[in-house]
Amino acid sequence: MDLRRLRCFVAVAEELHFTRAAARLHIEQSPLSRTIRQLESDVGASLFERGGRGTHLTWAGQVLLRDARRVFAVLEQARINVKAAATGYxxxxxxxxxxxxxxxxxxxxxxxxxxxxxxxxxxxxxxxxxxxxxxxxxxxxxxxxxxxxxxxxxxxxxxLWSDPLVAAIPNRHPLLAFKQIPLEELLKYPLVMYHPEACHGASRQIKRILRSTDIRPNIAERAVTLELMLTLVAAGYGLGFATASQISICRHPEIVTRPLADGSARMTTxxxxxxxxxxxxxxxxxxxxxxxxxxxxxxxxx
Structure with a gap:
């Protein structure tokens, strides 16, 4: 199977649009269409359904896309291995x-x-x-x-391991009167939570911990990184959560941490x-x- 045709197929399969795929490959749309027809002839199956609602992969196309990605992953790994071997690894x-x-x-x-x-x-x-x-x-x-x-x-x-969850709080916040903060007190204030797609596991674990109370959290913002969460907390958008080990790496001069009163509130890796x-x-x-x-x-x- 011709790798050039396979690369063209992957571009069209991921874009589901021949014009965008051609632009991505830096070629004209007409030769791209011919290449896809030649590939369909090679494999003996129709790879795309073209209609008024756009371009869609057939079942055969979905199977080929999965295998094509595996092929290119192997080729990329071969390149990495050779480069590593050349530098002594x-x-x-x-x-x-x-x-x-x-x-x-x-x-x-x-x-x-x-x-x-x-x-x-x-x-x-x-x-x-x-x-x-x-x-x-x-x-x-x-x-x-x-x-x-x-x-x-x-x-x-x-x-592998679990770490205690701590609250990230702006300095001079009234909750700093607590040495250990009960969740019920913390949930009286807006929160800066992790984005559920960018930080899937952290978001779900924290959400599960918050469900131990009957208070519905007031989510003011969602952050895609720990650094952004701390920035928003320092700016007064709300309170945040992290592990003590994470905070030790990303210290912020305007943020103070407090442990939660519930000692079982931990993040698992x-x-x-x-x-x-x-x-x-x-x-x-x-x-x-x-x-x-x-x-x-x-x-x-x-």
Whole structure:
């Protein structure tokens, strides 16, 4: 199968519009249409339905799109592996990050990997949770960290660690009179919450914690990153939530944190990986993540 035709097909399949796809590929629409007809002849199936309501993928087209993305992911990985080998690495792991995971723990894990296996490179990709799961299914990522375990079939989710949730409060706020803030008191004020698509896991976990009260939260704004949430809190838009480890990385001079009175309010981080036999470097990576988790648990118990 001709890779050039396959690239043209992916462009049309993703745009569902021949003119936009042609512009994306920097070619005219007429040769693009011919290329798609040639590809349909090659595979012996119609890939698109063209009608008054626009262009849509046939079932055969949907199947080919899934496989084409896998092909290009393999080609991209081959390019990465060759480049890594040329610079002295024996292998390369692609790790996806969602929900702004606890950076201090990630730092410790990456440092341990570099110390124990320096010839294995690690590339990090910040991506929404849905894209992380999709990437593991089409072999774009080897593993990932997220604050959701709702990945569905084919993805193994393992609890790694949990961190206490704290309230982010502007300085000189009346709630600072509390050393530990009851949720009922905090929910008297507007909140800055995480965007449910950009921070799927964090958003759902916090929402679940807030449901422990009968008070409906007043959501003033939604933020796509921890940094934006802290900026909005400092500006007086509302109160926010984060873990103590996250706050320690992103300190803001106009924000004070307070623990919640409910000590069970914690954010859990999960390790996600596809349900297939892991490579040796990936197995070592997972083992190190588990080691840090177990050592952290022992420290908390002590």
């Amino acid at each position: 024996r292998g390369m792991l692609r790790i996806a990050l969602s929900d702004g995971i606890a950076q201090t723990r990630l730092t410790a894990l990456l440092a341990l990997c570099r110390e124990e296996e320096p010839d294995v490179g690690i590339r990090l990709f910040e991506t929404p949770f849905a894209a992380q799961v999709r990437g593991m299914r089409d072999d774009s990522f080897d593993a990932g960290f997220a604050q959701s375990d709702e990945a569905g079939e084919g993805i193994h989710c393992e609890t 999960f390790l996600l990986r596809p349900h297939r036999e892991p490579s040796e470097p990936l197995q070592h990576f997972v083992d190190r993540a588990r080691l840090l988790r177990d050592n952290s648990c022992l420290s908390e118990q002590a």
